[in-house]
Amino acid sequence: MDLFTGDDDILNLESKLALLEGTPRLAVLVSLAWHLRQRHCARAKELADEATLLLARAANDDAWFRRNMARLALVHAEINWLRGELEFAEHYCYEAKHAFLEFKDLTGVGDCYFLQSSIKRDLGQITERDQCLQSAIDIYQGIGDQERLQIAIARSLHNSAMREPQRCRADIDQFQKEVPDPAPAVLAWLLSAKAIVANKIGDMGESCRMHVIAHQAAFQTGQIRQAILTATNAGDSFATLGDLDAALEWDEIALALARQNNWPGSLATALLQTGNALRLLHRYSDAREKLVESLAVQAKIPGSRTYAHTLSYLGDLALDLGSPEDALAFFQSAEEKILEHNEPVFLSDCWRGQAIALCRMGNAELAHQKIQNALQVAQDQQNLDEQIKCYRVLAELSRKSHCNLAEQINEPTLSLHFLLKAYELCSSIKDVTIPADLIEDIANSYADLGDFKNAFHYARIAAKAKESRRLIDAQNRAVALQVKHDNERHRAEAEHLRRIALSEAERAANLQESSNTLETLGLIGREITANLNAEAVFESLHRHVNDLLDASSFAISLLTHDGNALQCVFGMENGEPIPSFTTPIDHPVSSFARCARERQEFVLEREPGTQGRFIIPGTAETLSLLYTPLMIGERLLGVMSIQSIRPHVYGERERSILRTLAAYGAIALDNAYAYKQLQATLETLRETQNQLEEVSITDPLTGMRNRRFLLQNIEADVARVLRTYEDQIEAGQDEAQNDEDIVFFMVDLDHFKSVNDTYGHACGDMVLIQMRDRLARVFRESDYLIRWGGEEFLVVARSCNRRDAPTVAERIRHITSSTSFNLIDDIEIHRTCSVGYASFPFLPGQPHLLTWAQVVNFADQGLYMVKKSGRNACIGISHVEGTHSEDFYNRVMRHPQNAAEAGLIHIIKQKSATDEIDLTTISAS
Incomplete structure (x- = not known):
């Protein structure tokens, strides 16, 4: 399995996967998930999860099973790294490396080190980054994997290009002699290194070209994060070349790609470079917006090199805006961050920025100290460009204040002395045009001293420098234009290849979709018609409609008992309920009434912006509307409709699917109303929140x-509880006497969005704060009150008895619903809450079978059941005595109701009709 591969290989894998079913899919699933890890994180995770389930069913060869699981763990590690979840990334990477080492899979071990190098970079641990990459190089070299070895070496050259460009240039030349025709995955790093070196030595045209080609190579081989980085670097080189429009174009390409993936590290870099380009274009407000957003994005990775650069750019912007105090603060913060990255030239730049800010604040003494430190670093690094900048700052300082220096000067003034030193250094650099403004400053200094001969002499030199600068600018524009032309040609070729790839992928997808649709509809039909609960039928239809069709709106209207009207009994639009409405069967405008009268399906198409009255005020303006009757033989039950905000989306395929679903739905509803049973059933598993806010341990x-x-903190509590249960099991004690359980309560404020919409976010914040106080009244100080996200809270009740959980849950619900929330201007409102709960260990007889995180998921599943069944209630998931297999967790999470009916769990439902606790235990008899 290659480290990276091209788009053609991805298409081949996709085509193969489309033709496979069941366990044989494993041959392709793991490889495809691996190669999609940066191209499409969500799909890679979906494929990895499917592969995990299939591997568990086919785990007849333990070594084969664990090797594949290790590769999938590495997929999860890279996805977490990209998303800025560095702790999880390190955890998965450690798991994978341990398994690879156990089975002596050195390729896998090398891949782990390769990824760890990226993780260490984002953590700001540069020494560890280089050590991990060197470990990967050593392993790849030892096993003779030439392409992986070349990629790792090229990446090492990329890392050193910034610090030691001249030495790196020689190393690149040597590498190209040894590898004359590198693979595209290698070029993504090698050309990026060459581009950085070209930038450092002033060959901006070559730098632009190399960055553009490196971007294309990275993108085509699935190294999307590197593709974003090379695009931002191309923008930086174009900016140095003077083509700010091209710079902004490339920065926006990088930013669009970064926003599409929403990876903190990449998004921060793209925002940083875009902000700098906007600053150079004097669009200061837009620049500040992008730079501040970049800092916010990097909250999870404050140790990264990009974070320090963002602070430095904000310092430059503050100087441009005339705010030296702010500039000084930014440069000082940048200095603290960059010290960890061993970049002396950047440190010199930070000190020079501080000196300029201090000078403008009137603190000349400290400004002199800072600029002298910056100059010393620049001299130590033999960086002439930075030395020139430092001398010019010293000249400015000398004009504004007197400074005693140990060095002897031959010029009349200290300011002129520094200007001439800067001029001397500029003259020593080959093929560099001396800045005209520097020469003009020297001429003006002589003029101020009355030395008009020298003033005239340098004025003439300044005029020649300006003319030379104009010629160079013209040459740069020509180079930039040529690079842009080449880029457009490459982009057109890439677009052509992309369209071919999309066509092939679409063909394969259509074949698979046609095959899957028939099988899926049969399975759906059996599922829907097995329900005897009308609400469950509505939910099932809605879920499958969303899976199979483009439906932003979904509604079912049923005939009233007298047959004279249609009552909307279920409706959802973009995840939100549609208010119920009644339509007379003879309504002249209603499409629901028309479908019921004609008993035939039909499609309506609206033009965008069409004026007219919608059936339901306040709902979205839909452009495609499909209606179909719900029929049992010749008997009409009602009408089902789906609608989309996109035009012309319902063809014959979509009509056939909805027609089939309507037939199944009609049978199921007829059965449900015949039996007159109401059963709550929930089929979907709530997606686990991936974007964790880990700024601090306290919600602000x-x-x-x-x-x-x-x-x-939870692991210590879990370990304590497990020890208690292990001791009890060993002693043969009854678990009923145990007061050492951990109970997880998942609490959600019902209809919280309406508070923000009606009273504003400030009032919404007041409600959340008061909700905290209500929870604090229910629980002890030793319990954990967690702000889980939005209006959702997780309470961890420590050292308690699981038998008390229903009472405590009802206490939460009661205190929330019975106490008003006080808002601004003495406004009082009432809100209810929904509660789901579960206890750890979930199975007292098998305390190690489920992790605490899985038990939290059970509590979350209980909350999900409450919300789907009407809110303002409590549902707990509890254990059933007996021994269970490792597949127990997945069975419960996939179908909790089925698990309860099978006798695997109890579902404890607490009704909210009264203040008394009414417990109903649903389980197998």
């Missing part, structure tokens, strides 16, 4: 703890 709004706190 409510003062409650957050997820980071939970991750840092």
Whole structure:
């Protein structure tokens, strides 16, 4: 399995996967998930999860099973790294490396080190980054994997290009002699290194060309993060070349790609470079917006090199805006961050920025100290460009204040002395045009001293420098234009190849979709018609409609008992309920009434912006509307409709699918109303929140703890509880006497969005803060109150008895619903809450079978059941005595109701009709 591969290989894998079913898909699933890890994180995770399930079913060869699981763990590690979840990334990477080492899979071990190098970079641990990459190089070299070895070496050259460009240039030349025709995955790093070196030595045209080609190579081989980086570097080189429009174009390409993937590290870099380009274009407000957003994005990775550069760019912007105090603060913060990255020239730049800010603040003494430090670093690094900048700052300082220096000067003034030193250094650099403004400053200094001969002499030199600068600018524009032309040609070729690839992928997808649709509809039909609960039928239809069709709106209207009207009994639009409405069967405008009268399906197409009255005020303006009757033989039950905000989306395929679903739905509803049973059933598993806020252990709004706190503290509690249960099992004690359980309560404020919409976000914040107080009244100080996200809270009740959980849950619900929330201007509102809960260990007889995180998922599943069944209630998931297999967790999470009916769990439902606790236990008899 290659480290990276091209788009053609991805298409081949996709085509193969489309033709496979069941266990044989494993041959392609793991490889495809691996190669999609940067191209499409969500799909890679979906494929990895499918592969995990299939591997569990086919785990007849333990070594084969664990090797594949290790590769999938590495997929998860890279996805977490890209998303800025560095702790999880390190955890998965460690798991994978341990398994690879156990089975002596050195290729896998090398890949782990390769990824760890990226993780260490984002953590700001540069020494560890280089050590991990060197370990990968050593392993690849030892096993003779030439392409992986070349990629790792090229990446090492890329890392050193910034610090030691001249030495790196020689190393690149040597590498190209040894590898004359590198693979595209290698070029993505090698050309990026060459581009950085070209930038450092002033060959901006070559730098632009190399960055553009490196970007294309990275993109085509699935190295999307590197593709974003090379695009931002191309923008930086174009900016140095003077073509700010091209610079902004490339920065926007990088930013669009970064926003599409929403990876903190990449998005921060793209925002940083875009902000700098906007600053150079004097669009200061837009520049500040992008730079501040870049800092916010990097909250999870404050140790990264990009974070320091962002602070430095904000310092430059503050100087441009005339705010030296702000500039000084930014440069000082940048200095603290960059010290970890061993970049002396950047440190010199930070000190020079501080000197300029201090000078403008009137603190000449400290400004002199800073600029002297910056100059010393620049001299130590033999960086002439930085030395010139430092001398010019010293000249400015000398004009504004007197400074005693140990060095002897031959010029009349200290300011002129520094200007001439800068001029001397500029003259020593080959093929560099001396800045005209520097020469003019020297001429003006002589003029101020009355030395008009020298003033005239340098004025003439300045005029020649300006003319030379104009010629160079013209040459640069020509180079930039040529690079842009080449780029457009390459882009056109890439677009042509992309369209071919899309066509092939679409063909394969259509074949698979046609095959899957028939099988899926049969399975769906059996599922829907097995329900005897009308609400369950509505939910099932809605879910499958969303899976199979483009439906932003979904509604079912049923005939009233007298047959004279249609009552909307279920409706959802973009995840939100549609208010119920009644339509007379003879309504002259209603499409629902028309479908019921004609008993035939039909499609309506609206033109965008068409004026007219919608059936339901306040709903979205839909452009495609499909209606179909719900029929049992010749008997009409009602009408089902789906609608989309996109035009012309319902063809014959979509009509056939909805027609089939309507037939199944009609049978199921007829059965449900015949039996007159109402059963709550929930079929979907709530997607686990991936974007974790780990800025600190305390939520800034409510003062409650957050997820980071939970991750840092829960393991100790879990270990304590497990020890207690292990001791009890060994002693043969009854678990009923145990007061050492951990109970997880998942709490969600019902209809919280309406508070923000009606009263504003400030009032919404007040409600959240008061909700914290209500929870604090229910629980002990030793319990954990967690702000889980939005209006959702997780309470971890420590050292308690699981038998008390229903009472405590009802206490939460009661205190929320019975106490008003006080808002601004003495406004009082009432809100209810929904509660789901579960206890750890979930199975007292098998305390190690489920992790605490899986038990939290059970509590979350309970909350999900409450919300789907009407909110303002409590549902707990509890254990059933007996021994269970490792597949127990997945069975419960996939179908909790089925698990309850099979006798695997109890579902404890607490009704909210009264203040008394009414417990109904649903389980197998």
